[in-house]
Amino acid sequence: MKKYVAALCALCFVFFLASCSSDKDTRLAVDKDGRTVVERYGQLQIIGTNLCNEAGEPVQLRGMSSHGLHWHGKYANRDVLKWLRDDWNTQLWRAALYLTEGGYITGPVLKFKVIDSVEAAIDLGMYVLIDWHVHRDRDPNVYKAQSLAFFDEMAQKYGSYPNIIYEICNEPNGDDVTWSGSIKPYAEEVIAVIRKHDPNNIIIVGTPTWSQDVDKAAEDPIIGYDNIMYTLHFYAGSHGEELMAKAERAMDAGLALFVTEWGTTLDNGDQFHPDKVMPWLSFMRKHNLSWANWSVNNKGEDSGILKYNKDRNGKGGWVDSDLSPSGLFLRKILKNEIKIK
Numbered sequence: 307m308k309k310y311v312a313a314l315c316a317l318c319f320v321f322f323l324a325s326c327s328s329d330k331d332t333r334l335a336v337d338k339d340g341r342t343v344v345e346r347y348g349q350l351q352i353i354g355t356n357l358c359n360e361a362g363e364p365v366q367l368r369g370m371s372s373h374g375l376h377w378h379g380k381y382a383n384r385d386v387l388k389w390l391r392d393d394w395n396t397q398l399w400r401a402a403l404y405l406t407e408g409g410y411i412t413g414p415v416l417k418f419k420v421i422d423s424v425e426a427a428i429d430l431g432m433y434v435l436i437d438w439h440v441h442r443d444r445d446p447n448v449y450k451a452q453s454l455a456f457f458d459e460m461a462q463k464y465g466s467y468p469n470i471i472y473e474i475c476n477e478p479n480g481d482d483v484t485w486s487g488s489i490k491p492y493a494e495e496v497i498a499v500i501r502k503h504d505p506n507n508i509i510i511v512g513t514p515t516w517s518q519d520v521d522k523a524a525e526d527p528i529i530g531y532d533n534i535m536y537t538l539h540f541y542a543g544s545h546g547e548e549l550m551a552k553a554e555r556a557m558d559a560g561l562a563l564f565v566t567e568w569g570t571t572l573d574n575g576d577q578f579h580p581d582k583v584m585p586w587l588s589f590m591r592k593h594n595l596s597w598a599n600w601s602v603n604n605k606g607e608d609s610g611i612l613k614y615n616k617d618r619n620g621k622g623g624w625v626d627s628d629l630s631p632s633g634l635f636l637r638k639i640l641k642n643e644i645k646i647k
């Protein structure tokens with residue numbers, strides 16, 4: 307009898323420990339002892355298909371994406387990042403550097419919006435995605451020369467900081483922009499340049515069809531480098547189980563995925579669909595997929611977290627009436643106030 311009681315106690319203790327190894331704590335921007343996520347997790351690494359901390363434990367990072375830095379770069383500053391860290395519990399910031407539509411190619415000073423983001427993130431102990439936002443330009447090879455020069459400079463300047471994550475092509479798209487024909491060869495060149503200066507920070511590679519065809523990358527992965535991940539994007543109003551199944555097949559085949567952008571809306575940025583978001587949040591939790599939500603803007607689109615014209619100067623300090631329905635929802639998710647099954 308005593309034996310059984312002892313065994314039962316031991317079992318309870320194990321469950322107690324398991325519950326303390328705290329689902330919650332692993333997603334805190336700053337823990338109760340004031341330690342930032344970067345202080346706790348340190349140098350990230352890929353083990354198998356998992357993003358792991360320096361100690362080798364799988365982690366899930368969660369945070370917000372900027373909108374295009376050329377339109378809404380006013381939020382890429384220390385005040386807003388600190389607000390997102392402390393009031394929203396975000397561990398991650400994504401700096402979205404568009405190339406076209408008035409972006410970096412015609413406005414090279416936008417590089418300083420990335421630099422502001424990176425320096426704020428380093429100061430605040432947050433991770434930061436440097437997003438080369440291939441979008442209307444479709445094929446990453448169109449501005450490959452600029453990309454090589456940009457990432458060469460970024461890796462040289464910041465490669466020694468564990469905060470940095472390189473996202474080298476947001477959303478390649480178009481039937482002619484194939485994984486093996488266009489994206490992989492581009493990625494291999496950019497990765498080689500980054501790795502000259504930065505041996506270990508994570509590099510994330512976009513996939514065909516707006517970063518949905520992760521299965522194509524799984525058939526022909528990049529070899530010869532460590533700490534490479536692949537981009538999975540979804541807009542919950544437009545993409546559901548089919549895309550989840552595709553992502554699972556890619557993970558089964560050995561790919562490490564990062565959801566560097568997702569929206570609570572249709573893929574055009576409109577119509578908030580919280581009911582369709584919940585299964586995706588469960589999916590990402592189940593597979594420990596890290597994510598950044600699109601996006602911090604006040605242009606009045608449903609996927610933006612601010613209402614139209616709120617926080618016009620990019621200061622943070624938002625109250626509930628500044629936030630859109632998507633913003634109110636996201637804040638609760640990040641603060642662990644909505645239970646994800």
Ligand code: DCB
Pocket residue numbers: 407441476477516541544567569573574575600605607609
């Ligand atoms: C992605 C882009 C992102 C875009 C969002 C929402 O594109 F990476 O830049 O953001 O999804 O559409 C939107 C902004 C608008 C802005 C517009 C122009 O929210 O405010 O005016 O960019 O740059 C996707 C993603 C998926 C799919 C299509 C697009 N899809 N797309 O599955 O068909 O065509 O933009």
